[in-house]
Amino acid sequence: MLISVQQQDFEVNKIIDQLTQGRSDIGAIVTFTGLVRDLSKEKDLVAMDLEHYPGMTEKSLKSLAESALKKWQIKDLAIIHRVGRLHPTENIVMVVTISAHRKQAFDACEYLMDYLKTQAPFWKKEITRDGEHWVAAKQSDLKATSRWEK
Amino acid sequence: MLISVQQQDFEVNKIIDQLTQGRSDIGAIVTFTGLVRDLSKEKDLVAMDLEHYPGMTEKSLKSLAESALKKWQIKDLAIIHRVGRLHPTENIVMVVTISAHRKQAFDACEYLMDYLKTQAPFWKKEITRDGEHWVAAKQSDLKATSRWEK
Amino acid sequence: MKINLLYFASLKETLNCDQEILELDKDIDTIQDLKTFLVQRGGVWKSSFLANNALLASVNHQMANEQTSIHDQDEVAFFPPVTGG
Amino acid sequence: MKINLLYFASLKETLNCDQEILELDKDIDTIQDLKTFLVQRGGVWKSSFLANNALLASVNHQMANEQTSIHDQDEVAFFPPVTGG
Numbered sequence: 001m002l003i004s005v006q007q008q009d010f011e012v013n014k015i016i017d018q019l020t021q022g023r024s025d026i027g028a029i030v031t032f033t034g035l036v037r038d039l040s041k042e043k044d045l046v047a048m049d050l051e052h053y054p055g056m057t058e059k060s061l062k063s064l065a066e067s068a069l070k071k072w073q074i075k076d077l078a079i080i081h082r083v084g085r086l087h088p089t090e091n092i093v094m095v096v097t098i099s100a101h102r103k104q105a106f107d108a109c110e111y112l113m114d115y116l117k118t119q120a121p122f123w124k125k126e127i128t129r130d131g132e133h134w135v136a137a138k139q140s141d142l143k144a145t146s147r148w149e150k
Numbered sequence: 151m152l153i154s155v156q157q158q159d160f161e162v163n164k165i166i167d168q169l170t171q172g173r174s175d176i177g178a179i180v181t182f183t184g185l186v187r188d189l190s191k192e193k194d195l196v197a198m199d200l201e202h203y204p205g206m207t208e209k210s211l212k213s214l215a216e217s218a219l220k221k222w223q224i225k226d227l228a229i230i231h232r233v234g235r236l237h238p239t240e241n242i243v244m245v246v247t248i249s250a251h252r253k254q255a256f257d258a259c260e261y262l263m264d265y266l267k268t269q270a271p272f273w274k275k276e277i278t279r280d281g282e283h284w285v286a287a288k289q290s291d292l293k294a295t296s297r298w299e300k
Numbered sequence: 301m302k303i304n305l306l307y308f309a310s311l312k313e314t315l316n317c318d319q320e321i322l323e324l325d326k327d328i329d330t331i332q333d334l335k336t337f338l339v340q341r342g343g344v345w346k347s348s349f350l351a352n353n354a355l356l357a358s359v360n361h362q363m364a365n366e367q368t369s370i371h372d373q374d375e376v377a378f379f380p381p382v383t384g385g
Numbered sequence: 386m387k388i389n390l391l392y393f394a395s396l397k398e399t400l401n402c403d404q405e406i407l408e409l410d411k412d413i414d415t416i417q418d419l420k421t422f423l424v425q426r427g428g429v430w431k432s433s434f435l436a437n438n439a440l441l442a443s444v445n446h447q448m449a450n451e452q453t454s455i456h457d458q459d460e461v462a463f464f465p466p467v468t469g470g
Contacts (some may be wrong), residue, residue: 001311011163012162012163012166012181013161013162013163016162016183020185020239023239024187024188024239025187026185026187027184027185027186027187027237028182028183028184028185029183029185029252030180030181030182030183030184030259031162031179031180031182031183031193032178032179032180032252032255032256033166033178033179033180033181033182034177034178034252034385035170035176035177035178036177037174037175037176037177037181037230037250038174038175050384051308051309052384053306053308053358053361053377053379055361056358056361056377058360060361063302081384081385089170089173089174092385093385100187100384102182102184102260102263103294104180104304105182106182106256106259106260109256109314110252110256113252113385114276116385117382117383117385118381118382118385119363119382120382120384120385121308121358121379121382121384122382122383122384122385123309123310123379123380123382123383123384124383124384125310132382134309134310134380135383136381136383137354137381137382137383138383143339144253184470200469201393201394203391203393203446203452203464205441205446205461206443206446206462210446211422222464231469231470239447242423242469242470243469245470263470266469266470267468267469267470268466268467269448269467270467270469270470271393271443271464271467271469272467272468272469272470273393273395273464273467273468273469274468274469275394275395284394284395284465284467284468285468286468287439287466287468288464288468
């Protein structure tokens, strides 16, 4: 299990290598990477500040990872989340799941992202040319999370 | 759109870079990598031979990619499939989808893999210490594909 | 009892406070009691802790609810709904 | 008419043949007709094209079914269910 809250960037290849090294039982690797995007036509997003709760954030990701390893037939997983000031096109988060078969890896990766979005103590603030504002929590993320509780 | 049937290996990072270069509208990248695994306890899988139908395979992947771009709100995608002799832990296939939001990227990536498994003309032959045998098509793959037709 | 109280994100900015050590009376047992106590400070404290139902709380790094009890030396935190990922 | 006929994977090995150019009578219009023609060769041809319902066919790189028609200069292929990915 690889959990990290860090300021520096990450490389998908290296995380995959770390997880799969020395194993021959992996048939499927699913990765999710979340990036800072600027969807506005004016390209007015200057930066994104990622705040977190040191101590609690790491614990919350670890307990999320443990729940995924119990719930899905996956062999291992990684969750890397950046904090601090990020800019458009930069990586924010990465989740990797490895398993024998693809379905479990896909489901576990989606599950991890859904819970991370609604449970882990991170907060985004957008710095635009017109000022700063905190990103509001999305109803769609809460809905996405609740579907795993059936 | 990046489609390739090739003997040589691929690198996840490079494919992602190719797809996302110069874009600031991407918030989500999902990758699937399929590997040669040896699930037997005796580790008796020596190699995997990947045969394909030159000409038809490429067309079939292209038409699959086009259907995904129509069906899902994704910005672009890549499908790379290796052929020839591969060994345990080596990469076989990679699918990458990029989009604004994560749900579409996840769904499109799963859709592409499900269809690739049942529609694209590739055939696997396992070379084990006890001899060679062609891999049988799986009922579970056909079921996985049919769920998208609802 | 003494607790370490933390505030994050927009709440931290509204209150203009990220952390305080609080000496609490014995009759403050739960997160709900603590909120009521903070409301009594008036101003932005009142509006933040009275009106904001979406506000989340944690006790010793575990998500908490209104009924979660608070003990001496606990680390308690209040923050808005999370928006990572 | 003349067609280019290809075989893949286990079928190719069973038939010990990967490709042939076939001159066909005019009464062979469809994949079904072609299969019936190949069955008449007997031996592994008979068992492969008579019994194997799972066998797939393509005409000019498009997936085909029993009723798909065949024309002069077509590239036709037979193969087992695919197992890539």
